[in-house]
Amino acid sequence: MEPPSPVPAVQDNKEWLLIDKDSTFVLGAQDPEMREIERLLEDEKLVCLHAARAGRRCSPQTAYAADGVVKVGPDNVHRPALLLPKAPLVLVECGLPGREAALRVDHHHPGDPGYTVPPEDYLRGASLGQVLMLLEREPTETQRLLAAGDHCLTAAYQGACPGVDPGELLFLRASWRAKISGRTLSDVVEGILDAAQRVRRHHDSEFGESRFLDPTEIPVDLAEGAAYAGMPVRYRALLPDGVLKEMYKGGGPESVEAFMAEHREAGRRVYGNPYRGYAGAYWDGGAG
Numbered sequence: 001m002e003p004p005s006p007v008p009a010v011q012d013n014k015e016w017l018l019i020d021k022d023s024t025f026v027l028g029a030q031d032p033e034m035r036e037i038e039r040l041l042e043d044e045k046l047v048c049l050h051a052a053r054a055g056r057r058c059s060p061q062t063a064y065a066a067d068g069v070v071k072v073g074p075d076n077v078h079r080p081a082l083l084l085p086k087a088p089l090v091l092v093e094c095g096l097p098g099r100e101a102a103l104r105v106d107h108h109h110p111g112d113p114g115y116t117v118p119p120e121d122y123l124r125g126a127s128l129g130q131v132l133m134l135l136e137r138e139p140t141e142t143q144r145l146l147a148a149g150d151h152c153l154t155a156a157y158q159g160a161c162p163g164v165d166p167g168e169l170l171f172l173r174a175s176w177r178a179k180i181s182g183r184t185l186s187d188v189v190e191g192i193l194d195a196a197q198r199v200r201r202h203h204d205s206e207f208g209e210s211r212f213l214d215p216t217e218i219p220v221d222l223a224e225g226a227a228y229a230g231m232p233v234r235y236r237a238l239l240p241d242g243v244l245k246e247m248y249k250g251g252g253p254e255s256v257e258a259f260m261a262e263h264r265e266a267g268r269r270v271y272g273n274p275y276r277g278y279a280g281a282y283w284d285g286g287a288g
Contacts, residue, residue: 037092051095094259126146171189213247256278
């Protein structure tokens with residue numbers, strides 16, 4: 001479960017312009033948006049480190065419970081690093097319990113600057129957009145795609161994000177999935193489109209969602225395909241540690257809140273953001 005973020009959020013956008021050039025940015029888990037954030041910070045010659053646990057860069061499951069920082073170079077070597085005691089600390093989608101931060105860049109938890117931001121204002125909601133505001137830089141076309149895809153993917157695929165072309169978004173995200181999986185780009189695109197068709201065929205009008213509850217029969221591109229189809233999907237996955245995780249994506253706020261309430265009442269650990277259309281639950285105490 002994603003724990004509450006450990007530092008106060010900035011609510012007034014005017015404060016974004018007060019970033020100290022001596023600040024140290026600590027970045028959470030790696031994904032396309034975080035890679036671009038790191039590139040921007042390095043371009044501005046700002047100190048940029050990575051949240052770590054037990055000497056390794058954090059994953060999405062551990063990003064809010066880091067116990068230190070490292071610097072991961074292009075060679076993927078994790079080198080120990082130290083936080084200067086007087087440097088203002090900016091946490092980007094991560095947490096360092098016990099360390100006071102001057103600013104938080106995030107959209108995952110209640111109180112985060114981007115938590116309640118709607119799709120039409122996705123740049124203010126996405127962490128990448130927040131960093132662009134901090135640096136007083138205008139977004140490129142690619143940065144718009146990355147921000148929209150990370151903050152509100154289903155809405156972005158349905159054309160709800162100004163300046164974001166759904167076809168370009170599909171190409172960008174499929175290219176990333178191909179790179180990290182070793183699959184060809186054409187295979188990934190076909191997988192997403194096939195998953196979208198399967199989501200449409202599995203739609204249950206009674207529940208208002210498509211259900212894939214057998215974790216052994218989940219299409220590899222299911223979540224992406226559901227977002228592309230613009231339909232809510234509920235599915236399960238068996239994690240490497242044997243924990244069963246149930247996820248819900250693409251629904252409206254009321255549907256997401258209902259999913260979270262259902263699992264809370266069953267005593268399960270839950271995370272999610274009704275404003276961004278996703279939630280998840282762990283069936284037997286898994287951390288996430």
